[in-house]
Amino acid sequence: MKIADQIVLVTGGARGVGAAAVRAFAREGARVIINWRASGEAANALAAEIGDRAVALQADVTDRAAVDALVAAAQGHFGAPVTTVVNNALDYSFNGDARSQMTDIGWDELAAQFSTVVRGALNTIQATAPGMAAGKFGRVINIGTNLFQNPVVPYHDYTAAKAALLSLTRTAAGDLGPDGITVNMISGGLLRTTDASAATPDAVFDLIAGMTPLRSVTTPEEFADAALFFASPWSRAVTGQNLVVDGGLVRD
Template structure:
């Protein structure tokens, strides 16, 4: 299915990577559902910017009933099933100096990340998979991190949740593949700049840029290009994969 024919749900779609992904899909002609929890003004402004092919809907992805209501509203609005999901919702601030250390991080810190990242993705996949299966087409793109391979800053809670999401990506690919649904992950490093990375000092951005072959820090717009790939016809035989998009910082 061409991107222009897809109905795309982007969780956490009002800011950062989510907003960049929304714009990228909209530019290709897709209809886009902008999910938000706390960023209503930004979500509604983005929907107004795009026009009739976008709708902003509030829902906390960790709550299954809210996700079911989101999906039902989106499908009624656009008159068809959601075909494509970008699981991007996140509640985190990247500040290495302020992060919780291994000696004092609490389970509650990890549980909070697992709730949004893993439970949220599970809820969204389960709520949209029946519609995808009925149409024999579905694309799920989970947003990960290159900190699996290169934990330059040990964000224990965030990285653990994203590692679990990678495992869910691969097991879901096996279960959903027979229904024509692919499940993949796009993993970035520090992006310049999102709300989540706004607390990061410029010196850190410069250090990372100097370590990449491209001598630059990836932007949300560049990252969104890779998200589009996994929704496009060119990736139709690709599933269960993790693509690192970080300017070549991680190469294994």
């Protein structure tokens, strides 16, 4: 299925990487659902910017009933099931100086990240898979991180949750593949700049840029464009994979 024929749900789609993904898919002609939990003003403004091919719908992705209602509302709005999901929802601030240390981090901090990152993805996959299976086409694109390959800053809670999401990506690919549904991940590093990375000092951005072959820090727009590959016909034989999009910083 061409991207222009797809109906794409982007969780956490009002800001940062999510908003960049919404704009990338809309640019290619897709219809997009901008999911938001607390950023209603930004979500509605983005939908208005795109026009009739976008709708902003509120739901907490950790709440399965809310996700079911979101998916039903999206199908009612566009008259067809969701074909593509970008699991991007996140509630985190990257601040190395303020992060919890291994000696004092509480399980509640890890549980909070697992709830948003893993439970959220599980809820959206389960809610959309029946519609995808009925059409024998589906694309699930999970947003990961290069930190579980190169943990230069030990964000224990965030990194553990994203590593679990990679495992879910690969196991889900095995179960859903027979129904024509692919499940993949794109993993970035520090992005310049999102709300989550706003607390990062300029010196850190410059240091990362100097370590990459491209001598630059990846932007949200560059990162979001990689999601188009996994949604496109060009990736129809690719599933269960993790593509690192960080300017070449991590190469294994």
